[in-house]
Amino acid sequence: MxxxxxxxxxxxxxxxxxxxxxxxxxxxxxxxxxxxxxxxxxxxxxxxxxxxxxxxxxxxxxxxxxxxxxxxxxxxxxxxVESNRPGQAYLTTPEADTPGEVLEAGAVAVPNRIGALLDVPQKAKAFLRRRLIARDGGPTELVSLWLPLELSEGTDLTSGEPLTQGLREHLKARKGVRFDHVVEQITARMPSADEARKLAMPKNTPLLAVFGAVRDAAGRPLVVVEILLPADRHELEDAYALTS
The missing domain is CATH 1.10.10.10 (Winged helix-like DNA-binding domain superfamily/Winged helix DNA-binding domain)
Incomplete structure (x- = not known):
């Protein structure tokens, strides 16, 4: 719906x-x-x-x-038909194909929810790459890629320039890891003051927060993609076959 x-x-x-x-x-x-x-x-x-x-x-x-x-x-x-899942494009499409700017790239203390999805201990650090996506003349999404620190080493994720490869392809080439499946969660909440400012959100407008936890074939966490979407500018849609 x-x-x-x-x-x-x-x-x-x-x-x-x-x-x-x-x-x-x-x-x-x-x-x-x-x-x-x-x-x-x-x-x-x-x-x-x-x-x-x-x-x-x-x-x-x-x-x-x-x-x-x-x-x-x-x-x-x-x-x-590939479902129009929000996180999929940010795992497979080169950043250079999407207009936006890198706001942050480095090691930060991991929030509790991200730590649980990455299987990282509380108060530990993880690597964060955050971009503000702009379409139609204004900001539309705030996209954060979270990785264990060791997985970010030797990659181009620390660069302030957009990646010319999709994240999946880049990590496969640089680190030899293979994405197997994604567990997606969607929640709604009110934005923080900083989030509302970055996304130019009207007062009292909620956010849709999408979390895609990427795992390898053994179930080991590799990446979490976090996408914050102003609810007044987005809809989420899925398509699936009906089995008999």
């Missing part, structure tokens, strides 16, 4: 393009309008269009062909 009735602009664009594909306005095999055409028609920014098209490609609605454009595939089979 939707948690908020007004999704961000890139999600609205995805929904509109999906409806046009399902109605036959954009039939399978047809060429999707270009980025410039979508920008002009919908009055949105290029990052918004790029984010929407990337999501549609990842979900199997369209294909990209170098030098030719993007072609419609049609509605993907339900069992092949």
């Amino acid at each position: 939707s948690l908020e009735s007004v999704p961000p602009k890139y999600a609205q664009l995805v929904q509109t393009l999906q409806r046009r594909i399902e109605s036959g306005e954009y039939p399978p095999g047809s060429l999707l309008p270009s980025e410039n055409q979508l920008i002009q028609e919908f009055g949105v920014s290029r990052p918004t269009v790029v984010a929407a098209l990337r999501m549609m490609r990842e979900q199997g609605w369209i294909d990209s062909q170098q030098g030719k454009g993007r072609f419609v595939r049609g509605r993907p089979a339900m069992d092949s």
Whole structure:
């Protein structure tokens, strides 16, 4: 069930393009309008269009062909649809593909909830990389990556520049670790004063806090991705097949 009735602009664009594909306005095999055409028609920014098209490609609605454009595939089979889970993009997509800035990168005392998810003792330190994501001219998400200190050593996570690899690929290349599964938790709470300021949130607006605990095949904690979403700008949606 939707948690908020007004999704961000890139999600609205995805929904509109999906409806046009399902109605036959954009039939399978047809060429999707270009980025410039979508920008002009919908009055949105290029990052918004790029984010929407990337999501549609990842979900199997369209294909990209170098030098030719993007072609419609049609509605993907339900069992092949990747759910639009908030933490997934921040584990697989390069930071350089998402507009934002690095606010913090270093060892900090771990909060109780993060410590429990990382299996780190209370009052111990963990590595934190925190970014403020901006879309459509304003801040939209506060994303924190938490790792055991030893897993951050020898990586580019301390850099103030955006990563050119996804976190999953980067840690596999640098540390030899393999992500196996994610346990996701979603809570709602009021923001701290600092969080509300960074996210330019109106007074008395709650946050959606998403925690994705990444584990290897043996169940060992590797990473926790924490995403703070202003509830007035986001909805959370999932899709799944019904078994007989």
